[in-house]
Amino acid sequence: MTSGGFLQQLQTGLWKDNPGLVQLLGLCPLLAVTTTLVNGFGLGIATLLVLAMSNALVSATRRWIKPEIRIPIYVLIIASLVTCIELIFKAWFPMLDRSLGIFIPLIVTNCAIVARAEVFASRNTIGVSIADGIGMGAGFAMLLMAIGAFREFVGQASILSRLDLITGGEPFNGFSFADSGLLLAILPPGAFFSLALAVVLKNYMDQRRRNSRGAFASRGLRRPHQ
């Protein structure tokens, strides 16, 4: 594995094949918790950690895993990791854990994670798999944070509210710009609108880049060896 492969894998997850924006995976937590930037950050980090570690474990055990039992094994690995992460959150970030509630245990059901185990980690070496997990996890986390920040900004007219969930200390209501925002952004439909806007923005940027680079750029991505 070359360092180029590592970086490319990161980039693929962060932008090109972003699990939320392109593969549209893991939408349930994405839509549910992104009412603030802080919530988005919390779930994003938790997902990133699970994804990186599950990719590492699946890749490490791939020689012994028979195709017939691969799904139960993925479920075992992912569920254990999520339980560990949940316990760690409860111990060190209790307020953040309360704020995210059921969505930390529900990371188990995030299909982005089992998809990476199946599609990538079971066929690649540990190093690249971890890179893939970090890239995909970071891509997911960035999207959660972006949508969280956007919804918070539009809906509550504030930014970084409840930062104290991460840092501890006194309740902090963020930097506020106005008394109230457009409520719709915080309610469930706002989540769909925000995600749609994010997908539009990404496609628009990709298209502009393609147009400006001309026909050479559209060679397609180098696939992981199969």
Next chain:
Amino acid sequence: MSDRSIVKTGMTLGMIAAVCTSLVAATYQLTKDRIAANEKALLEQSLQPALTGIFYDSGVSESRLVLQPPHGLPGNDPAIIYRVFAEGEPAAALFVVTARDGFAGPIRIVLGVEASGSVTGVRILQHRETPGLGDKIVSARSDWVYQFDGRSMGDPQLLGWALKGDGGEFDQLTGASITPRAVIKAIRDTLVYFDANRDAIFQAAATEAEE
């Protein structure tokens, strides 16, 4: 596949299950003390605001009294009362009750009542009210809950425990009427209960913690 490979596959599965379980067990051992401490701190912290200005003996969470419904307090889930003593004398009671008629489900409230009957503080523990409207009942979002501090049954009289728009004495919240109405009603009913059962509350034996 053959019998041998079935056994082999099963053993692989068992091995991985064992590894995963030990991973979880190790994390649990590592975190359980911190988690227990956090939960206790969180409980005391959530009760603290309802105790402002009261001098009291420590160990509030040990004086817990759990009342199973029907108990005459607001809500139809178990109500919790923490008795607070100062040098052995009743100082205050903290009620954890539920306002059932919120806009989006039950609202869990902690309400501190001094032995004399006046409110020491009200806080919202759990709610699912609309962000930006009904959630202004939370102390972090607006000053609304502070208006009950120092009030009691008699100040105002029973009928005065309502929103100004309903002919009562308490401020409304812009854009929300069902939520504050539910909270005020729960406070009012708790105060009525306290006035009627004051002695019994402080004399009852503490409910053992269920493990």
